Amino acid sequence: MVEFQPILADARDYPAPRVPMLPQRLAPGRNGRDLSAFLTLPAMFERGAYALAEALRRCGVGPRGAVLLPAFHCRLMVEPALFLHAEPRFYPMDAALRPDFDALARLCADGRVKALVLVHYFGFPNALGETARFCQERGLTLIEDCAHALYGRHEGRTLGTTGRYATASLWKFLPVPDGGVLRDNGAEPVRRARHPSLKAELRAVANALRTRAFPAPETPPAHAGESAARARAASHAPIPAPQGLHEFQPAHADLGALRWSRVLAAVSDHALVAERRRAHYRRWLAALTGMPGVRPLHPELPQDVVPYAFPLLADAAGLAFRCLRMAGIPMWRWEDMAATDCPVAARYRTALLQLPCHQGLTDAQADWMVNTARAVLTEARLEPMT
Numbered sequence: 001m002v003e004f005q006p007i008l009a010d011a012r013d014y015p016a017p018r019v020p021m022l023p024q025r026l027a028p029g030r031n032g033r034d035l036s037a038f039l040t041l042p043a044m045f046e047r048g049a050y051a052l053a054e055a056l057r058r059c060g061v062g063p064r065g066a067v068l069l070p071a072f073h074c075r076l077m078v079e080p081a082l083f084l085h086a087e088p089r090f091y092p093m094d095a096a097l098r099p100d101f102d103a104l105a106r107l108c109a110d111g112r113v114k115a116l117v118l119v120h121y122f123g124f125p126n127a128l129g130e131t132a133r134f135c136q137e138r139g140l141t142l143i144e145d146c147a148h149a150l151y152g153r154h155e156g157r158t159l160g161t162t163g164r165y166a167t168a169s170l171w172k173f174l175p176v177p178d179g180g181v182l183r184d185n186g187a188e189p190v191r192r193a194r195h196p197s198l199k200a201e202l203r204a205v206a207n208a209l210r211t212r213a214f215p216a217p218e219t220p221p222a223h224a225g226e227s228a229a230r231a232r233a234a235s236h237a238p239i240p241a242p243q244g245l246h247e248f249q250p251a252h253a254d255l256g257a258l259r260w261s262r263v264l265a266a267v268s269d270h271a272l273v274a275e276r277r278r279a280h281y282r283r284w285l286a287a288l289t290g291m292p293g294v295r296p297l298h299p300e301l302p303q304d305v306v307p308y309a310f311p312l313l314a315d316a317a318g319l320a321f322r323c324l325r326m327a328g329i330p331m332w333r334w335e336d337m338a339a340t341d342c343p344v345a346a347r348y349r350t351a352l353l354q355l356p357c358h359q360g361l362t363d364a365q366a367d368w369m370v371n372t373a374r375a376v377l378t379e380a381r382l383e384p385m386t
Contacts, residue, residue: 002088004246009325014325018368019214020356022358023360030269035152037161037166038170039266039270041181044256047252048181049180053084056081056143057084059165065114067117068091070097070117071342072348073334074334075241089107092342092344097126116141118142122297122308125305144162144163165182173273174273175264179262193257276361285301288377292381292383296311309357313348327376331353333349355373
């Protein structure tokens with residue numbers, strides 16, 4: 001029985017973000033398509049969760065089969081298994097989010113596990129060679145979750161080409177409304193999903209023309225002390241999370257991505273996307289490395305990594321999170337994940353913050369965010385991290 005944990009942050013308690021969390025505008029061009037294994041595939045689903053459901057189905061994951069999922073996850077990593085009436089088994093990981101292979105061996109000892117999902121968190125390759133060998137030795141199907149890794153390479157191979165299956169999400173990297181990609185690195189072709197309606201296509205184009213405007217942020221940051229004081233005073237009761245299927249809609253399981261999303265992906269300058277994301281990640285590193293009370297999860301940015309977000313470790317009590325949100329900095333954290341006995345997942349549920357570093361940020365927006373973050377975190381007087 002999977003129990004999803006309560007939601008701790010109510011968006012109504014915080015001001016609207018001052019900058020976008022995801023890219024809003026297209027960077028046109030035709031460079032860098034070789035950076036990704038997911039841009040030339042003809043079959044795309046509406047969301048990555050539906051692509052994952054199809055991969056699990058192909059692996060034989062169902063009422064009589066189990067799947068190994070990471071204990072640190074968003075709930076849409078779990079709901080595809082619930083949709084298939086399968087048993088999710090959650091494996092623990094270390095502080096770097098690498099799988100605990102001793103625990104993995106115990107979890108699949110009864111022979112019911114069919115597949116293992118390995119997540120390349122925030123765009124960083126995650127124990128890929130070791131996990132592939134583990135799966136091969138035990139007859140498990142490896143699924144690479146590249147929702148955070150549309151681009152990138154590891155040991156000479158493009159991410160998404162090692163496992164039998166790999167999934168990715170276009171909309172997390174590009175200004176498109178949808179796009180969940182399933183890659184089959186075996187011989188079986190991926191079936192085409194059914195096309196969205198013309199009405200849905202026209203609505204997507206209309207929405208793109210109404211992109212929300214974000215006013216120019218203040219420089220230097222103002223009211224840092226006020227944001228910290230409001231953050232200390234903010235508190236409310238946790239919000240019970242819906243149980244079972246919530247975000248996964250069975251009626252959309254075979255729905256394809258919009259043609260509009262495919263067109264925008266085809267005309268994007270992927271090399272520029274990668275360059276800008278890496279530059280903004282380095283900007284966060286320079287600003288927050290050595291700050292008391294926080295620590296970058298990845299203090300170095302390898303050459304072949306194109307980050308999805310900037311993962312920042314903070315206090316598990318959530319003061320840093322509240323300070324930054326009160327100041328208008330957008331971020332995500334995974335709160336309503338399934339309950340497990342993994343201590344790292346329990347801590348990271350509230351302590352691991354995902355800050356934007358996408359290509360759509362202007363230099364002024366990026367500078368405002370890092371300067372504001374330094375100001376409010378200084379005012380918060382967080383305890384040093386151990």
